Amino acid sequence: MKKSFVILFVGMAVIAAITITIAAQSGAKPVPRLANGKPDFTGVWDHPRVGDVAADVAGTCAGETPGCSNKGAGPLPFTPIGKTENERKDKFDYGARCLPWGYVRSYGTPYPHAYVHHPDRLAIMWEQDTRYHMVPTDGRKLPADLEPSWMGKSVGHWEGDTLVIETRGFNGRTWLDTAQHPHSDQLRLTERISRPEYGKINYEITIEDPKFYAKPMKNSRVFVLMAQGQELFEYSCNENNRCEDGKCTPSDVQK
C-alpha cells in the first residue's frame, strides 16, 4: 500500500515536471484571469495608428512596437447629409484646440493606451490628452436618455471570453479619425474585445450612425502588449499648442 502510494506520488511529480517544462519551452504565458474567471485585459497596450477608419494598417503600432494592424472599413457609406458634412471646407478642428478627441478617434491616436480591469468595470486610459473612460460590466443597462458627451457612455457584458461594450450618448462634435470623417449625435458603437494570447488583444469595433452613414462600418484591430516597464506618459495638450489652423503664435524667443 505504502509502495503504491510512493509510485503514484512519483508519477504525478514526473507529469507535473513535464507539463511545467513544456509550458516553459513554449514560452506561452497563460492569459491572466479576473476573480470572476474572465480574461483580465490589464496592461499597457500599443494600438495601430488609425488616421483613417476606411484604411488598412499593418506593421508598427502607434508607440512603435511591432505587430499591430487594422482592417479598415473600406469606402465609407455616407448618407447624402453625411456626404455634405464630410465635404465641408469649414470643419472646426477641435483636436487642434485640445478638445477631447472622442471615443473612436482616441483608439487610433499616435500614442498607446492602458486597461485596468476589475470584475465590475474596465478602465480605459488613453495617453492622448491623459484621458480616461469607465466601462461598467456589473449588469447595468444604459439609460434611455443620455446627456450628450464627447466620449459617450458605455456598458459592457461578456459573451464567453469576449467583452462586448456598447457606447452611445455622443455630442456629435468629434470625428471618427484624423482624416476628419464626421459622425452625428446618433453614433452608436459596439466593440468586441478578446485576449486570445498573453501579448495580444483582438479589438473589433462596429460604428453605426444612421444619420451620416447608410450602413454599419467595421474595423478589426490587433493590439500588442508593450514591453515590461513601459508605462503611459503624461500628455498635456494645452501646454505648448502653437500652430492651430496654420496660424503660428510666436514664442517668447521669436518676439
Place this chain on the structure above:
Amino acid sequence: MIRKWLALVVLSLMVATAAYAHHSFAAEFDGTKPVKVVGKVVKVEWANPHIWLYIDGKDEVSGRTAVWGFSGGAPATLTRRGINRDFLKTGDVVTMQGFLAKDGSPNASGGSVTFPNGRSVFTNSPEDKVPGK
C-alpha cells in the same frame, strides 16, 4: 553609439509617411516648402503636444535669417525612441530641416537635426513628412 542613432533614424524613416499627427501636418505646414536652417540652438521646449526647438540662423533655401521655431514629436514619442530632453542644449550648432509654416512665419515642422559630427536625429512624429522624401 553612432550606430544606435543611425538605427533610430533609419527606423524612423521606415515608419514615416506623410499623414497626420496631433492635428493635421497639412493644416499647419507646407510640404512643398522645405527649410534647412544652420544655426545655434536658442531654446528647447520639451512640452506637449509637440516639442519646439528654436534655432537662430539662416535658411539655406530662402536665405532668410531669423529665430526659427521647429515643431517636433511629442515628448513621449521621442522618449520611447531613446531621445530625451537633453539631446539638444542651448548654444549647440546644428542643421535643422523641416517644412515652412503655412502662415509664412519663421516656424517649421522639425524633421531632423544634424550635429556637426554628422549625427542625425529624427525628431518628428513617425508619420509626419520627412525632409528629403
